Structure formats: C-alpha cells, structure tokens
Amino acid sequence: MTINFTMSDQQKKLQYEVRDFSENVLRPVVAAADAEPDPLVGFQMTKPAYVEAYRAGIAMSMLPAEYGGGGISCVDLVIAAEEICAVDPGFACTVLCNGLGLMPIAWYGNEEQKQRFLTAATSDPTGEYLGGWTASEPPGSPSGTANFDIPLPRPAGVGLTAVRDGDDFVVNGRKYWPSSAGWDERGVNAGTLIVRTDSEKGGTEGLSALVLERDTPGVTYRHLDKIGHRLASNAEIVFDNARIPVANLLPGAAGNGDLVINRNFAWSGPVAAIAAVGMARAAYETALEFAKGNTAGALRPIIGFQNVGYVLGDVASKIEMARAFCWRAADYLDKHDQHAELVGAMNKIQVTELMFDCVYKCMQIVGVNSLETKYGFGKLLREAAVLPIYDGGNMGMQRRRVHGIIADPAFNPRAILEDEYVEFGKQHESIGTLVG
Template sequence: MLQTASLPAGDVESPYGEELEMYRETVRAFFRREVEPRVREFEEHGSDRAIWRKAGEYGILGATIPEEYGGAGAHRMAIMVAAEELGYAPSGATMGSFIGTDICTNFLVDHGTEEQKKAWFPGILTGDVIQAMALTEPESGSDATSIRTTAVRDGDDYVINGSKCFISNGSKADLIYAIVKTDPAAKGRGMSVILVPGDTPGVTRRRMITQGYKGGDTGEIFFDNVRVPVSNLLGEENKAMAMFIPTIGLDRMQIVARSVGAAQAAFELTVEHCRNRKIFGQRLVDFQNTQFMLAQMETEISVGRAYLDNLIRKMWAGTLTDADSSMAKIWLCELEFRTLDSCVQLWGGNGWMDENPISRMFTAARVQRIFAGATELMKSLLGRRYL
C-alpha cells in the first residue's frame, strides 16, 4: 500500500489536486522552454549539468524533501505528475528516465540519517546531484534477488565488487544507490542499499547506446574494490527488500502515468498531422478510415485516463494494491504502444523519419513494457494469486 492522505477537497477536474496540478504547470513549462530547444544536442551527448541545474531552478527536483530541509514536502505522487509530463513532452522520448529518477529521493527521506540528508538534499534540490538507482545486473533483471554485487565489511568500510547495467542516469550520476548483497547466503533477505558517490575510486562507468532514449544517459557501472564508509549504509543492513516494497507500486504508477501522457501527446500530434496532410486531393482526416482510427485511439485513451484517475484516488485513500499497480502496468503501457503504432501508421513515411517526434515516441514506447517489471512478470505476479 502507498502513502495515505486525504483526497484534495473540492477538486473535480483532477484527482491529483490543486497543488500537484500547479507542479505540473511548472514541469511542463520546463520541458517546453528548456528541454525541447536542445533535444538534438541531448541525443548526441546526453543530458548535461546545465539542464539539471535548470530543473533545480524551476523547483521540480526533490519535490518530496521536507520543508525543514529546504524542499516542498510534496506528496509522493509528484513523481507521477513529473513522469506524465515527461511522457507528454516530445523531448521525453529522447531524455529517457531523466527527472523520473527523482523517485530515489524518497529512500533518503524515509531511511536516511541526518548526516546523509544534510549531505545530499541540498545538491538534489539544485540539480547539482544527479541520482541513480543501481539494481539491475547482466544476470538479474526482473529477478532482483539474484544480484551478485557484494559489499563485504572491512573495519569501518564496506568493500563493493560487481557490476550494474541498464541504469538510468548511470553514466553521470553523482549519487549511486547501490543495491548489494551483504549476506549472499540469505539471498533476497541479505540485500542492502549503500550510498556510493559517483567519484569514489574504483567506480567506472560506460554510457550504453540504446534503441530509444538517446539522451537518457543509460549506463553500466563497475565496482572494483570500491571502499565506502559503513556510515554510507542507507537504512538497516540486509533490509533492502523491505525498503523497496512501499516504492514498487509507486514506481509502476509513474511508468503508467508516463504512458498515458505519451499516448495523449501522440494522439494530439497525429490529429494535427491528419488535418494538414493532403493525399489524393483531400485531407487525410477526411477519409473515413482515418476518422475511425482516431476515434478508436481517443476512446482508448479516455478509458485509460479514467482508469488512471481511479487508481490515483485509491492512492490518496491508501487502498492501492500490488495487483492494482500490476494491472495498470500491463494495460496502460500496452495502450501507449498500440496508440503510437496507430499514429505512425497515419503518419506514413513521415512517421518513420527521426526528424518527426512521433518516430522517437514510437521507439520510446517499446521499453515501457519492460521498465519496472515486464508485462510478463506483472501477469505472473497476478497469476500467483489464483493458486
């Protein structure tokens, strides 16, 4: 179950509430003014420090950091609003997870010591500290408990050895949340989270070139006898899985919010294209087949939006279950891909050209069915309930 709070009073238009909708306006303005004009640059070189600092200036990073530490103390659903806008912005198809990794901040909020919070919160808020959650390894994806990276206690230090891959912001992160085995014999019950500064000796990174998200800074991280103080342990030793459980559902929900945002943006771009594209002396939108395809897309997106809104209300009430988030991950990510596939069909050859945002959005939609638990894993988790 996720964080409980009261549903915003008097809010009919949006289940997020007035404060989070104001946050949405800020995030949307950031993408429109700061990210979209530089998208080609980011595709070539990845995001730079300047764009992260701009995000900090806009006040969209570290939203859940409590006010006493300089943050806004926003509800955890702020990450969903940011993710939805990441999907809605055409540049989001280039930027990958980008500010979505801000979900890492919740681990510091919930489990960090005073020393850790004071050390990292200021940089997170300004954009000077880029975060990355380092969990996935070459031999462990959906099965997180099979990770092999270890952290061995040596006096007042942990010595970390192993590697991570497919890590969002992994190639540039200043703060790496390394998920390691501190008790390998205990398997999933022997995992811990250790904070590793990106410039620690023995840490090396490699930027991974991906099918989509060209500016996403996806990285591979290697730990070669990396020494960090025991004080860098986040939370309790061997309690990583317990720390992750409250966040798993939220992570799925930010992915599905992004899917809804991307589907809506793709639909709007495609309607405009169909109104302007001429073929056989008529506008593309004048053909009945086009109208039927657009009507089908709009209907499915509207149903998807209603479904998401209902789940958001469950989140406010604290009644969202793992089954709810699993079903949402299946349905809404598949909805995004169906929508983008239909959009590309209506764009024709233009939709295959990288110069058009719809092409990049189509490619980006593919990974949504893998992120935060593949569709097949979600079905498996649901299926176990029937036994």
C-alpha cells in the same frame, strides 16, 4: 460524492509551469541531443535544461519538504511528469531517478542519513545534483535481475556482493542499466545501491541497500548506448574492492533490499505509465493534425473518413482511460504511505503496453509519411518501446509481483475497488522464480 477528477488551482498552475518549461526550455535541445552519436555527450547536452528544472523546483519536487524538497503528492508528480514526458521521457527519467535513488533514503534511512543526503540533494547551489538508482545487473548465466528475490544463495539472484570489513563494506561485482553515470562518468552525487550482504541466503533475506556516493574509489562507469531514452543516462558500473562506509547502510533496508526494489518500482509505476500517456498524446496530436490537413489524394482531408475517425477516436479514448488509471494509482500511493505494490504494477503494465499500440495506430493513420523524420514518429516509437521493458520490466518483474499477491489465499479481489490497503510482504515474493 468525494470522487473528483477536477484539478485544483495549484495543480493547474503546476501543470502550466511544467508545460512551459518542457516546451520552451527542454524541447529546443531534444532533437540535437537525441541525434548525438556519443551517449555521454548527448546526456551532457541536457544539463542546462536540467539545471533550470532543478532551480524551478521540478527536479527534487518529490522529496519530503522537511528536507528541502517539493513535498508534492504522487498525483501532483504524475500531472507534472506527463508534460515533460510528452516532450522527452528520457529527460523525465533523469528527474524521476532522483526519486528512485533518494526516496528509499526517506523511507528506510535514519535521521542522520536523511539530513546528510536529502538536504544536500535539495540545496545544491550549482543545480547539477543527481540522485541514482542502482539495482539491475548484466545479463548472463547466471546473472540478470528479474529474479532478484529467488530463494537460493549465490550464484542465483543478485551478484553484487558487499562484505563487511571494519567500518566499511567491500563491494565487488557489476551493475548494468543503473540510472546514471553522472555528468562525467564519475557517478551521481548519491543514490541507492542494492547489494548482497549475505551470499548464503536467498533474495528475500540476503539483500540490503547502501548509499553510493560520487567518486567512490574502486567504482568505474561506462555510459550505455541505447535506441530509446537516449537523453537518460544508463551505465555499466564495475565495483573492484570498492569501499562504502557501513554508515551508508540504510537500517530499514538491511536484509530487506528485496522490499526496497518492490516498493521503489511500485512508486515509479504511475510515472512510467504517465510517460507512455505522454508519448501516445504526442502521437495522437500529430496524427490528428495530419489527418485534418491531408487528403491522401481524395477531395477532402482524411479526417472525414470513418476509419480514420474511428481509429483516432479510439486512441483518444484510450489515452483518457490510461491517464485516469495513472491518477488512480498515484492517489492510491498517496493514501497508503507510498505503498502500491499491486496497483502500481498493474498500472505500469497495462498503460505502457496499451499506449505503445496507440502510437503505432497513429503511425498507421499518417501512413508511410510517418517514416519521415520531420513528423517525429520514429522517436515516439523508440521511446514508447522502452516503457514496457524498463523500470521493472512488465514481463520479468511487474507481472510476477501482481501474480504473487493475487495467488495469496488471503487476497481480497475487491480490495482495490474498496480502496483497501493491499500489503505486500516477503510471502508474496519468489513466485515463479524456480523453473519447474
């Protein structure tokens, strides 16, 4: 019997160290930073904690060891991420976006690019280095991102254009919701940028990925003000004849920007899902403590009432189910060269939506008192609401990827059960992108 849910001593050590960081370094700054009206200032207030995370090896833990990263497995990453997310998933998103922004370089870049960008990311003496993931675009008509792989030329699909001019690409257009504007609205140090290199082709052929560097001329940033994940930096980015060197084109992503998007959001699926577990865990522990110490006017604490015990018991069970699914999806990534386009999407969809309901169930147990800020449910609910709609929205992108795979006549519905590799290809894209 090889199935084993017991963490190794190394994993327990990792969990303990990240929990210690989250409770003693991160938590003290969360409340004030979250309440800061200026989103850029709030983000900057997390910088000292981020530097400590960098120096502790947390911030770049997912990058390959041969380039100075932690080289940890996806399972290890999920174990560590839960501890940060239980305190603040927005800060965890800042750390995660190092992976979203830099792992595509490891997957699709050449050796020179890996040495140039990944080594720089893992050897910053200031500890401030940020990676970024820049794919999403602003809403409009036509605009947006969910149907990025629509099989039509512009103006459908991704609108950010990159036209080659000598040794550069000239880039024009806008991005919206990218992972970061950097500490000072001058951009992250380096990250992956999805562009349209061929406007005459659809999204399965015309997209590519470039590495966007900090202080690139012609690029301006504006932080977005959000109701949730306020400690994560998201921005509007405007490209006005920005010039990005052709040397920053990821060779494996030329004409395959669509596959970069799908693989990246599959890789991050279990981490987004474990963030939801962290939120539900925090809500459950708060509600359980409340139920054991409050009588609601009865003679004994309400934990003795059946409805309270049943609801909290269901929540606890669902958290365990969700965590197991996250570990399973991460294990699948580790076994299949960090590909889990089907399992990663399924995991992200189901766990984030289930855990949002769990947070609300805990609020019902606490009742009207859950509205008082001292219990923290307002923030938990705001953060939990983010998870189903970001990181590749469940309705706009994740479910469509699942649909594309299971609609394939060759799909084996028992593949996950049998731990088979379910390959995701261009034939699985574009489903449902054309109305009617």
